[in-house]
Amino acid sequence: MTLTGQVISSKAGKFSVKTDECEIICSAKGSLKIKGDGICVGDKVEVEGNVIVSVFKRKNRLYRPNVSNVDAAIIVAADLPEPDFYLIDKFISNAYLDGIPCVIAVNKVDISTKTYERILENYSTCVEKIFSVSAKTGEGMDDLLLYLKDKTCVFTGQSAVGKTSIVNYLFNRDYQTGEVSEKTLKGRQTTTSSRIFEERGVKIVDTPGFSALNIDLLKKDIPRSYPDFERFSTQCKFSDCRHIGEPDCAVKKAVDENMIGKDRYSRFLEIYKNAKENKDYGKKN
Ligand SMILES: Nc1nc2c(ncn2[C@@H]2O[C@H](COP(=O)(O)OP(=O)(O)O)[C@@H](O)[C@H]2O)c(=O)[nH]1
Ligand SMILES: [Mg+2]
Ligand SMILES: [Zn+2]
Incomplete structure (x- = not known):
């Protein structure tokens, strides 16, 4: 029997495929792995038993992070860790070349709105929308949720800006988050692989985020x-x-x-x- 579903996470050559009924851990048919582009989170696939046998044509594909079939990329920024505008520039460029619209969500505005103001100055004409939110107090979350409704959005941005915390807030969950190191003021990588979370018409792809090295x-x-x-x-x-x-x-x-x-x-x-x-x-x- 052939089932269809979506790849919601992948790790070490294994893929979690969500079908209407269940979630199946799959491997991929050999010929799919060597086809160059491989399989990525977001792919709509056909499964036989525990094997992905084909990948449907993608609507789009983002390479950094590696996900397909998204409606928009949400770049999360915050006061801490301090935003790297070069990284944000490069990310916007990459997404633009891949044909994916971007918005920016400035998180942790409970601490200060300094970064939100700087982001407005720098990116008002570069992205579709700029949100100011706090995963701690919930400020601005209604607006963000309204945007996310009925879309599949990938969250990206430096480690520890609060991507997973926003998912936790919106979905009332408790996925593992990290800390900003007091020594380096940089974030620790807690989310180690991309994963799609889905609830009430909102699909979010949480990712480990990007660094200067991989973009x-x-x-x-x-x-x-x-x-x-x-x-x-x-x-x-x-x-x-x-x-x-x-x-x-x-x-x-x-x-x-x-x-x-x-x-x-x-x-x-x-x-x-x-x-x-x-x-x-x-x-x-
Ligand atoms: N003050 C404040 N801290 C936050 C907020 N959102 C996240 N944090 C903290 O920032 C750290 C990193 O969060 P995490 O969600 O793991 O970031 P990620 O690496 O981008 O997924 C954690 O210590 C969170 O508690 C917020 O809105 N306000
Ligand atoms: Mg995370
Ligand atoms: Zn010119």
């Missing part, structure tokens, strides 16, 4: 990976303008006229300068 873009892709540059870049003199100093660059002009943030643009130049020419990283987690 990178190719140099050639960067100039067209900025959603907020798009409405200007069509007017650049050269259709392949990289916006790094070419004549009659409409993006640079927009920066001079404060239509694009100066900080966002200077980080863009830095990211471009440091990007790799060639793909020497694997497209997996």
Whole structure:
């Protein structure tokens, strides 16, 4: 008998597949594993016994983190650990290239709203929406929940910003969370693999999040990976303008006229300068 379901988590070559009736731990048919793209959390699959025998065509696929069939990515940020704007920039670019809309949820606003204000300044024109929330007090959660309703959203962001805490709050659960180390002020990685949680029409993919090491873009892709540059870049003199100093660059002009943030643009130049020419990283987690 063949069942259909969705991969809700994966670990060490085993996949949890949720069907209408039950959850089955599966392995994958050999030919699926070697097909290059593999199987990822979010995939809709066909199962025979305990074996995934086929993967349905994906609506989309995000590589960092590795998930498919999502409606949006929620970037979670907070005061602590301090936000890394380079990471957020790169994440937005990656998602944009993969065709996935982004929103930002600034968590821990019970401590301070400083990060929320900085995120508003930097990203208002880059993402669909910016929420201010607290998993501790529940502030802002109604608005976030309204957005999440009837969607599948992947939560991403630095460790310890509170991704799992938000899932716990929304679903009234008690999944394991981590601490921000007092010594390094960096987060500990508590969530070690991605997993889909589902309740009342809300599907959230909780992930271990990203770090500087596992999110990178190719140099050639960067100039067209900025959603907020798009409405200007069509007017650049050269259709392949990289916006790094070419004549009659409409993006640079927009920066001079404060239509694009100066900080966002200077980080863009830095990211471009440091990007790799060639793909020497694997497209997996
Ligand atoms: N003050 C405050 N602390 C929070 C909030 N959300 C999470 N935390 C704390 O931040 C730490 C990391 O949370 P966790 O959910 O594991 O972060 P994750 O790594 O992004 O999943 C934990 O100690 C939480 O108690 C919040 O809204 N306010
Ligand atoms: Mg977590
Ligand atoms: Zn340009």
